[in-house]
Amino acid sequence: MSGGGPSRRVRADAERSTARILEAAEDVLAADPNAPLERIADAAGVARATVHRRFSSRTALLDALAAQLNERYVRALAETRVTTAPPLVALQRLTETVFNLKLSHRFAVQLDAAVTPEVLAGLDLLFARLRDAGVITALDPVWCRRVYLALLHEAHDLPADSPVLTALSAGSEVEARINLLVDTVIGALGGTDTTNGLLVRSVRTSASDDRT
Template identity: 55%
Template sequence: MGEDVRSRPVRADARQSIARILDAAQSVLTGDPSASMEQIAATAGVGRATVHRHFPSRQSLLDALVEDLNARYRSAFERARVMTGPPLVGLYRLTEMAFELKISHPFVIGLTPTAQSAGGPASDPEMQEGLERLFVRLHGAGEIDVDDPAWCRRLYVALLHEVHELPSGSPALAAATDTPADGVGARVELLVRTLLGALGGSRRRAP
């Protein structure tokens, strides 16, 4: 019992150090993708040895950044209540959070050539399954006609990437909403309108 009590502050300190290092890495590498581990350590306010203790290599740090982004996507999925609330509302909430993560984590999003598979719904099996369950719910609610959740998920992920890449002055964003076209809301509205239009649904057939 005594050993467990003594070990808890160490584990908490380690988690805090890892969180600081990951936040620093995201910030430093966004500005300079070739930045050294020493620069990351300085920004995190820890010693170089601390960084290397948690991340023995640069690749291990990059892998941890991707996993951290995946964890944030999974958290967003839960907070959006896509499995318990109205599915269309969940789609809007999840999409908003996904765009916010893309904006706040540009380095990790850009780690792979396609940028779509650097963490998140494109590469995480748990998120893939969750998205497909969401599209099953959307189909059951009559929001979409297409009864192929895997295809719906792939289309959604592709749209996330393409809409994220649109410049803020894009006519497509300006036409999507009355809100400022450079905000997240315009991107969410454009994606959801485009997605539902492509997948059909009884709501769009109603007079």
């Protein structure tokens, strides 16, 4: 019999309650950014003392939400292979992932701490590769990244019935937003062939081929 069984169970219980608290915090704070920790405890189904034991302050809780999202950004950069995949394919894959994260982390995406230098460096590398491949002509990857992030927020917040979205032929609203963002960013950064989502559709074909 190996020792430490009860302590492992205690750690596992603590991890589960922490996960419940963070999930509840994301939902509660997305609806009311000023909600107190007590409301988060109620939503998580844990004692209020448990929240205060896991997170010594509201700031500590926000830091944990930011760290969780940053970890998923870093994982997305790795999974979309921004360093090795064809850069336009990587941009489309990353944009799809980021839109999904913005839907599931509606509060945390507003936290500056969620985007660390590691994430910014990954984006800068992607735009440098897009430039080297001749997809865009803009020279400064930092500028490209700032344009991308600004337009990402605009595309995400666009009303679903916007003519800009409904004019695009896409399988879903999210796909239309991805088409719009990628087309607009490439065009803004000196790229070509970005009309009517044709670029993104061709990227999807390349992405499918790349996965096989």
